[in-house]
Amino acid sequence: MAWYVAYDTATGRLESESDTEIAARTGKTVLQLADRPNINANGVMWDESTRTFIARPLKVLIDRLEDIQTNPNFADFMTAYNTLSAANKTRLRNMVIRLLGSRRWRNQNEPVELD
Amino acid sequence: MPTFPLLDVQRLESVGAVTASSHGTLCTAHASANTKATSYTELIASTAFAAQSILITFENASASTIDFLFDIAVGASSSEQIIIANLQVSIPNGVSVAASFWFPIHIASGSRISARCQCTTGAATVRVSALLFGGGFASPERHSIVDTYGAATADSGGTSVDPGGSSNTKGSYSQLTAATTRPHKGLLLAIGNQINGVRTGCAWLLDIAIGASLSEQVIIPNLSLNADTTKDMVFPQAFSFIPITIPAGTRLAARAQCSITDATDRLLDVVAYGVG
Numbered sequence: 386m387a388w389y390v391a392y393d394t395a396t397g398r399l400e401s402e403s404d405t406e407i408a409a410r411t412g413k414t415v416l417q418l419a420d421r422p423n424i425n426a427n428g429v430m431w432d433e434s435t436r437t438f439i440a441r442p443l444k445v446l447i448d449r450l451e452d453i454q455t456n457p458n459f460a461d462f463m464t465a466y467n468t469l470s471a472a473n474k475t476r477l478r479n480m481v482i483r484l485l486g487s488r489r490w491r492n493q494n495e496p497v498e499l500d
Numbered sequence: 501m502p503t504f505p506l507l508d509v510q511r512l513e514s515v516g517a518v519t520a521s522s523h524g525t526l527c528t529a530h531a532s533a534n535t536k537a538t539s540y541t542e543l544i545a546s547t548a549f550a551a552q553s554i555l556i557t558f559e560n561a562s563a564s565t566i567d568f569l570f571d572i573a574v575g576a577s578s579s580e581q582i583i584i585a586n587l588q589v590s591i592p593n594g595v596s597v598a599a600s601f602w603f604p605i606h607i608a609s610g611s612r613i614s615a616r617c618q619c620t621t622g623a624a625t626v627r628v629s630a631l632l633f634g635g636g637f638a639s640p641e642r643h644s645i646v647d648t649y650g651a652a653t654a655d656s657g658g659t660s661v662d663p664g665g666s667s668n669t670k671g672s673y674s675q676l677t678a679a680t681t682r683p684h685k686g687l688l689l690a691i692g693n694q695i696n697g698v699r700t701g702c703a704w705l706l707d708i709a710i711g712a713s714l715s716e717q718v719i720i721p722n723l724s725l726n727a728d729t730t731k732d733m734v735f736p737q738a739f740s741f742i743p744i745t746i747p748a749g750t751r752l753a754a755r756a757q758c759s760i761t762d763a764t765d766r767l768l769d770v771v772a773y774g775v776g
Binding site (some may be wrong): 405487 | 564565593655657660661664665671672673674675678694696697698699700712713716729731732738751753762763764765766
Protein backbone atom coordinates (compact mmCIF):
# COMPACT_ATOMS: atom_id res chain seq x y z
CA MET A 386 0.00 0.00 0.00
CA ALA A 387 1.45 3.34 -1.06
CA TRP A 388 2.43 5.65 1.77
CA TYR A 389 3.23 9.35 1.77
CA VAL A 390 5.57 11.36 3.99
CA ALA A 391 6.13 15.09 4.10
CA TYR A 392 9.18 16.97 5.27
CA ASP A 393 10.28 20.57 5.53
CA THR A 394 12.20 21.29 2.35
CA ALA A 395 14.61 23.70 4.00
CA THR A 396 15.52 21.70 7.11
CA GLY A 397 14.74 18.15 6.05
CA ARG A 398 12.73 17.67 9.21
CA LEU A 399 10.03 14.99 8.84
CA GLU A 400 6.62 16.38 9.70
CA SER A 401 3.86 13.93 8.85
CA GLU A 402 2.78 10.75 7.09
CA SER A 403 -0.40 9.46 5.56
CA ASP A 404 -1.91 6.60 3.59
CA THR A 405 -3.53 9.18 1.30
CA GLU A 406 -1.69 11.59 -0.93
CA ILE A 407 -0.58 14.68 0.95
CA ALA A 408 -1.59 17.97 -0.66
CA ALA A 409 1.38 19.95 -1.92
CA ARG A 410 2.31 22.96 0.16
CA THR A 411 4.93 25.66 -0.20
CA GLY A 412 8.08 24.78 1.68
CA LYS A 413 7.14 21.12 2.08
CA THR A 414 8.25 18.15 0.05
CA VAL A 415 6.09 15.06 -0.25
CA LEU A 416 7.55 11.63 -0.95
CA GLN A 417 5.61 8.61 -2.11
CA LEU A 418 6.82 5.30 -0.67
CA ALA A 419 5.87 1.79 -1.65
CA ASP A 420 4.81 0.89 1.90
CA ARG A 421 4.51 2.43 5.33
CA PRO A 422 8.03 2.68 6.75
CA ASN A 423 8.60 0.54 9.83
CA ILE A 424 9.96 3.03 12.34
CA ASN A 425 10.15 0.52 15.19
CA ALA A 426 13.38 -0.15 17.05
CA ASN A 427 14.34 -2.81 14.51
CA GLY A 428 13.25 -0.74 11.54
CA VAL A 429 14.23 2.55 9.98
CA MET A 430 14.43 6.18 10.99
CA TRP A 431 14.26 9.43 9.10
CA ASP A 432 17.57 11.07 8.24
CA GLU A 433 17.18 14.82 7.83
CA SER A 434 20.45 15.26 5.99
CA THR A 435 19.82 12.71 3.22
CA ARG A 436 16.01 13.09 3.31
CA THR A 437 15.60 9.35 3.33
CA PHE A 438 14.78 6.58 5.76
CA ILE A 439 17.91 4.80 6.95
CA ALA A 440 18.42 1.74 9.13
CA ARG A 441 17.96 2.57 12.80
CA PRO A 442 21.20 1.94 14.70
CA LEU A 443 21.13 -1.24 16.71
CA LYS A 444 20.86 -0.78 20.45
CA VAL A 445 24.23 -1.33 22.10
CA LEU A 446 24.00 -3.00 25.50
CA ILE A 447 26.80 -3.40 28.03
CA ASP A 448 27.07 -6.62 30.00
CA ARG A 449 27.51 -5.92 33.73
CA LEU A 450 29.49 -9.16 33.93
CA GLU A 451 32.04 -7.47 31.70
CA ASP A 452 31.86 -4.39 33.91
CA ILE A 453 32.83 -6.47 36.91
CA GLN A 454 35.92 -7.66 35.13
CA THR A 455 36.98 -4.37 33.56
CA ASN A 456 35.78 -1.57 35.83
CA PRO A 457 38.61 -0.41 38.17
CA ASN A 458 36.08 0.03 40.98
CA PHE A 459 35.79 -3.76 41.15
CA ALA A 460 39.52 -4.49 41.20
CA ASP A 461 39.34 -6.01 44.70
CA PHE A 462 36.64 -8.37 43.54
CA MET A 463 38.72 -9.44 40.58
CA THR A 464 41.71 -10.04 42.80
CA ALA A 465 39.64 -12.46 44.85
CA TYR A 466 37.94 -13.89 41.77
CA ASN A 467 41.27 -14.70 40.15
CA THR A 468 42.25 -16.89 43.08
CA LEU A 469 39.37 -19.25 42.30
CA SER A 470 39.65 -22.44 40.32
CA ALA A 471 38.07 -22.50 36.87
CA ALA A 472 35.16 -24.55 38.20
CA ASN A 473 34.50 -22.12 41.03
CA LYS A 474 34.79 -19.16 38.67
CA THR A 475 32.03 -20.74 36.60
CA ARG A 476 29.89 -21.35 39.70
CA LEU A 477 30.31 -17.76 40.86
CA ARG A 478 29.69 -16.39 37.37
CA ASN A 479 26.47 -18.39 37.05
CA MET A 480 25.37 -17.15 40.45
CA VAL A 481 26.02 -13.52 39.50
CA ILE A 482 24.06 -13.99 36.28
CA ARG A 483 21.09 -15.28 38.25
CA LEU A 484 21.45 -12.50 40.78
CA LEU A 485 21.49 -9.75 38.16
CA GLY A 486 18.54 -11.16 36.25
CA SER A 487 17.21 -8.63 33.77
CA ARG A 488 19.54 -5.97 35.16
CA ARG A 489 22.51 -7.81 33.67
CA TRP A 490 22.39 -5.50 30.65
CA ARG A 491 22.66 -1.74 30.77
CA ASN A 492 22.70 1.12 28.33
CA GLN A 493 26.01 2.79 27.56
CA ASN A 494 25.02 5.91 29.48
CA GLU A 495 23.64 3.97 32.46
CA PRO A 496 25.79 3.62 35.60
CA VAL A 497 27.41 0.29 36.32
CA GLU A 498 26.00 0.25 39.83
CA LEU A 499 22.36 -0.81 40.18
CA ASP A 500 20.09 1.93 41.42
CA MET B 501 -27.23 22.85 48.95
CA PRO B 502 -27.77 19.65 46.92
CA THR B 503 -24.93 18.14 44.96
CA PHE B 504 -25.25 16.73 41.47
CA PRO B 505 -22.52 14.16 41.04
CA LEU B 506 -21.29 13.49 37.53
CA LEU B 507 -20.68 9.87 38.41
CA ASP B 508 -23.16 7.90 40.47
CA VAL B 509 -22.09 4.30 40.89
CA GLN B 510 -24.40 2.11 42.96
CA ARG B 511 -22.97 -1.39 42.46
CA LEU B 512 -19.64 -2.96 41.76
CA GLU B 513 -18.88 -6.50 40.73
CA SER B 514 -15.52 -8.23 40.70
CA VAL B 515 -14.65 -10.10 37.53
CA GLY B 516 -11.81 -12.55 37.10
CA ALA B 517 -10.30 -12.22 40.56
CA VAL B 518 -8.92 -15.52 41.90
CA THR B 519 -9.17 -15.18 45.67
CA ALA B 520 -7.33 -18.46 46.28
CA SER B 521 -4.14 -16.94 44.88
CA SER B 522 -4.84 -13.20 45.24
CA HIS B 523 -4.40 -12.75 41.50
CA GLY B 524 -6.41 -12.22 38.38
CA THR B 525 -7.32 -14.97 35.95
CA LEU B 526 -4.37 -16.37 34.05
CA CYS B 527 -4.61 -15.81 30.31
CA THR B 528 -2.21 -17.60 27.97
CA ALA B 529 -1.21 -16.34 24.56
CA HIS B 530 -1.13 -18.53 21.47
CA ALA B 531 1.86 -20.83 21.24
CA SER B 532 2.97 -18.88 18.18
CA ALA B 533 4.20 -15.34 18.68
CA ASN B 534 1.93 -12.49 17.56
CA THR B 535 -1.01 -14.82 16.93
CA LYS B 536 -4.32 -14.56 18.78
CA ALA B 537 -5.16 -17.48 21.06
CA THR B 538 -7.71 -19.76 19.45
CA SER B 539 -9.90 -19.86 22.54
CA TYR B 540 -11.08 -17.35 25.10
CA THR B 541 -10.48 -17.50 28.83
CA GLU B 542 -13.64 -16.94 30.84
CA LEU B 543 -13.49 -14.16 33.41
CA ILE B 544 -17.08 -14.44 34.63
CA ALA B 545 -19.91 -16.75 33.55
CA SER B 546 -22.73 -14.27 34.11
CA THR B 547 -22.66 -10.68 35.27
CA ALA B 548 -25.09 -9.77 38.02
CA PHE B 549 -26.34 -6.44 36.70
CA ALA B 550 -26.22 -4.08 33.75
CA ALA B 551 -22.85 -2.35 33.98
CA GLN B 552 -22.15 1.20 32.86
CA SER B 553 -18.40 0.80 32.75
CA ILE B 554 -15.58 -1.67 33.23
CA LEU B 555 -12.12 -1.27 34.75
CA ILE B 556 -9.74 -3.89 33.39
CA THR B 557 -6.43 -4.58 35.13
CA PHE B 558 -3.50 -6.56 33.79
CA GLU B 559 -0.85 -8.11 35.97
CA ASN B 560 2.52 -9.54 35.13
CA ALA B 561 2.78 -13.33 35.05
CA SER B 562 5.82 -13.87 32.82
CA ALA B 563 9.40 -13.10 33.75
CA SER B 564 10.41 -11.16 30.69
CA THR B 565 9.69 -7.96 28.83
CA ILE B 566 6.88 -8.61 26.39
CA ASP B 567 3.98 -6.94 24.58
CA PHE B 568 0.39 -8.21 24.47
CA LEU B 569 -2.75 -7.41 22.54
CA PHE B 570 -5.98 -8.42 24.28
CA ASP B 571 -9.49 -8.93 23.02
CA ILE B 572 -12.23 -8.54 25.63
CA ALA B 573 -15.42 -10.29 24.58
CA VAL B 574 -18.95 -11.08 25.71
CA GLY B 575 -21.05 -14.05 24.74
CA ALA B 576 -21.28 -17.79 25.16
CA SER B 577 -18.30 -20.02 24.64
CA SER B 578 -17.44 -20.30 20.93
CA SER B 579 -19.82 -17.41 20.21
CA GLU B 580 -17.80 -14.60 21.72
CA GLN B 581 -18.27 -11.09 20.38
CA ILE B 582 -15.35 -8.74 20.87
CA ILE B 583 -16.28 -5.52 22.66
CA ILE B 584 -12.73 -4.19 23.05
CA ALA B 585 -10.25 -5.28 20.39
CA ASN B 586 -6.47 -5.30 20.65
CA LEU B 587 -6.05 -3.70 24.04
CA GLN B 588 -2.31 -3.12 24.16
CA VAL B 589 -0.42 -4.07 27.31
CA SER B 590 3.33 -4.05 27.77
CA ILE B 591 4.66 -6.20 30.56
CA PRO B 592 7.90 -4.97 32.04
CA ASN B 593 10.09 -7.54 33.67
CA GLY B 594 9.73 -7.46 37.43
CA VAL B 595 6.82 -5.04 37.64
CA SER B 596 3.61 -6.54 38.98
CA VAL B 597 0.62 -4.49 37.92
CA ALA B 598 1.11 -3.39 34.37
CA ALA B 599 -1.93 -1.35 33.47
CA SER B 600 -5.55 -0.52 34.18
CA PHE B 601 -8.06 0.68 31.60
CA TRP B 602 -11.47 2.15 32.41
CA PHE B 603 -13.98 1.90 29.56
CA PRO B 604 -17.35 3.63 30.03
CA ILE B 605 -19.26 1.09 27.98
CA HIS B 606 -22.50 -0.74 28.72
CA ILE B 607 -22.35 -4.46 29.43
CA ALA B 608 -25.70 -6.17 29.75
CA SER B 609 -26.75 -8.09 32.84
CA GLY B 610 -26.09 -11.82 32.56
CA SER B 611 -23.17 -11.38 30.17
CA ARG B 612 -20.37 -13.89 30.04
CA ILE B 613 -17.08 -11.95 29.81
CA SER B 614 -13.92 -13.52 28.46
CA ALA B 615 -10.50 -12.56 27.14
CA ARG B 616 -7.93 -13.84 24.70
CA CYS B 617 -4.52 -12.50 23.80
CA GLN B 618 -1.47 -12.61 21.58
CA CYS B 619 2.06 -11.86 22.61
CA THR B 620 5.51 -11.18 21.25
CA THR B 621 6.50 -14.45 22.94
CA GLY B 622 4.45 -17.59 22.27
CA ALA B 623 2.51 -19.06 25.21
CA ALA B 624 3.36 -16.14 27.49
CA THR B 625 0.94 -15.48 30.32
CA VAL B 626 -0.66 -12.47 31.94
CA ARG B 627 -3.34 -12.15 34.61
CA VAL B 628 -6.55 -10.28 34.00
CA SER B 629 -9.22 -9.02 36.36
CA ALA B 630 -11.88 -6.37 36.15
CA LEU B 631 -14.46 -4.39 38.05
CA LEU B 632 -17.92 -3.71 36.69
CA PHE B 633 -19.65 -0.51 37.72
CA GLY B 634 -23.42 -0.32 37.85
CA GLY B 635 -25.00 3.06 37.30
CA GLY B 636 -27.21 4.98 39.66
CA PHE B 637 -29.76 7.70 39.02
CA ALA B 638 -27.15 10.22 37.90
CA SER B 639 -25.02 7.97 35.75
CA PRO B 640 -23.39 9.52 32.74
CA GLU B 641 -24.52 8.77 29.22
CA ARG B 642 -23.77 5.19 28.42
CA HIS B 643 -21.63 4.17 25.48
CA SER B 644 -21.67 0.89 23.67
CA ILE B 645 -18.81 0.56 21.22
CA VAL B 646 -15.03 0.77 21.30
CA ASP B 647 -13.04 1.20 18.07
CA THR B 648 -9.31 0.51 18.11
CA TYR B 649 -6.90 2.68 16.14
CA GLY B 650 -3.21 2.02 15.68
CA ALA B 651 -2.81 -1.50 17.03
CA ALA B 652 -0.15 -3.51 15.21
CA THR B 653 -0.99 -7.19 15.33
CA ALA B 654 2.23 -8.10 13.54
CA ASP B 655 4.25 -7.24 16.65
CA SER B 656 1.55 -7.18 19.34
CA GLY B 657 2.17 -3.47 19.77
CA GLY B 658 0.92 -0.15 18.57
CA THR B 659 1.88 2.55 16.10
CA SER B 660 5.45 3.62 16.62
CA VAL B 661 5.95 7.29 17.43
CA ASP B 662 9.43 8.70 16.92
CA PRO B 663 10.17 12.07 18.55
CA GLY B 664 13.13 12.44 16.20
CA GLY B 665 16.73 13.40 16.63
CA SER B 666 16.22 16.76 18.35
CA SER B 667 15.58 16.56 22.08
CA ASN B 668 12.61 18.38 23.58
CA THR B 669 11.21 19.16 20.14
CA LYS B 670 7.99 17.67 18.78
CA GLY B 671 8.65 15.03 16.15
CA SER B 672 6.74 13.92 13.10
CA TYR B 673 3.12 12.80 13.27
CA SER B 674 2.44 9.07 13.03
CA GLN B 675 -0.97 8.23 11.65
CA LEU B 676 -3.18 6.11 13.92
CA THR B 677 -6.06 5.96 11.47
CA ALA B 678 -6.96 7.65 8.22
CA ALA B 679 -10.61 7.93 9.30
CA THR B 680 -12.44 7.16 12.53
CA THR B 681 -15.16 4.58 12.08
CA ARG B 682 -17.91 6.47 13.90
CA PRO B 683 -18.35 9.52 16.14
CA HIS B 684 -16.59 9.20 19.48
CA LYS B 685 -17.27 10.80 22.84
CA GLY B 686 -13.78 10.22 24.08
CA LEU B 687 -10.50 8.39 23.70
CA LEU B 688 -8.44 6.03 25.79
CA LEU B 689 -4.78 5.60 25.00
CA ALA B 690 -2.46 2.66 25.51
CA ILE B 691 1.27 3.29 25.49
CA GLY B 692 3.51 0.43 24.41
CA ASN B 693 7.08 -0.27 25.41
CA GLN B 694 8.28 -1.87 22.12
CA ILE B 695 9.68 -4.75 24.21
CA ASN B 696 12.59 -2.53 25.16
CA GLY B 697 13.87 -4.16 28.33
CA VAL B 698 16.80 -1.79 28.87
CA ARG B 699 15.58 1.79 28.79
CA THR B 700 17.30 5.10 29.39
CA GLY B 701 15.71 7.41 31.93
CA CYS B 702 13.78 10.04 29.98
CA ALA B 703 10.51 11.92 29.64
CA TRP B 704 8.06 12.47 26.81
CA LEU B 705 5.21 14.83 26.00
CA LEU B 706 2.69 13.19 23.68
CA ASP B 707 0.18 14.98 21.44
CA ILE B 708 -2.91 13.47 19.83
CA ALA B 709 -4.10 15.37 16.79
CA ILE B 710 -6.84 15.33 14.18
CA GLY B 711 -6.82 16.53 10.59
CA ALA B 712 -5.16 15.87 7.30
CA SER B 713 -1.43 15.38 6.99
CA LEU B 714 0.41 18.73 7.34
CA SER B 715 -2.82 20.28 8.68
CA GLU B 716 -3.00 18.44 11.99
CA GLN B 717 -4.63 20.15 14.94
CA VAL B 718 -3.63 18.99 18.40
CA ILE B 719 -6.70 18.02 20.44
CA ILE B 720 -4.94 16.36 23.38
CA PRO B 721 -1.69 18.17 24.15
CA ASN B 722 1.36 17.21 26.16
CA LEU B 723 0.43 13.96 27.86
CA SER B 724 3.33 13.34 30.21
CA LEU B 725 5.23 10.03 30.12
CA ASN B 726 8.52 8.83 31.50
CA ALA B 727 10.83 5.87 31.73
CA ASP B 728 13.59 4.92 34.11
CA THR B 729 16.39 2.41 34.23
CA THR B 730 14.85 0.37 37.04
CA LYS B 731 11.47 -0.53 35.58
CA ASP B 732 12.66 -0.22 31.96
CA MET B 733 9.17 0.74 30.93
CA VAL B 734 7.23 3.69 29.60
CA PHE B 735 4.75 4.94 32.22
CA PRO B 736 1.89 5.43 32.41
CA GLN B 737 0.80 2.59 30.19
CA ALA B 738 -2.73 3.85 29.89
CA PHE B 739 -4.55 7.14 29.77
CA SER B 740 -8.08 6.38 30.81
CA PHE B 741 -11.14 7.86 29.16
CA ILE B 742 -10.37 11.38 27.94
CA PRO B 743 -13.71 13.02 27.15
CA ILE B 744 -13.44 14.72 23.79
CA THR B 745 -15.83 14.68 20.84
CA ILE B 746 -14.39 13.35 17.58
CA PRO B 747 -16.55 13.10 14.45
CA ALA B 748 -16.67 10.05 12.21
CA GLY B 749 -14.19 10.05 9.35
CA THR B 750 -11.53 11.96 11.28
CA ARG B 751 -7.84 11.25 10.75
CA LEU B 752 -6.06 10.61 14.06
CA ALA B 753 -2.31 11.04 14.51
CA ALA B 754 0.19 11.13 17.35
CA ARG B 755 3.52 12.86 17.85
CA ALA B 756 5.86 13.30 20.78
CA GLN B 757 8.88 15.10 22.07
CA CYS B 758 11.47 13.40 24.23
CA SER B 759 14.23 14.51 26.56
CA ILE B 760 16.73 12.15 24.89
CA THR B 761 17.68 11.39 21.31
CA ASP B 762 18.80 7.76 21.63
CA ALA B 763 17.59 6.14 18.40
CA THR B 764 15.84 3.28 20.21
CA ASP B 765 14.99 4.51 23.69
CA ARG B 766 13.14 7.59 22.41
CA LEU B 767 10.52 5.37 20.71
CA LEU B 768 7.15 4.42 22.09
CA ASP B 769 3.98 2.82 20.75
CA VAL B 770 0.54 4.40 20.80
CA VAL B 771 -2.89 2.81 20.39
CA ALA B 772 -6.11 4.83 20.65
CA TYR B 773 -9.53 3.48 21.63
CA GLY B 774 -12.48 5.56 20.53
CA VAL B 775 -15.57 5.18 22.68
CA GLY B 776 -18.88 5.85 21.02
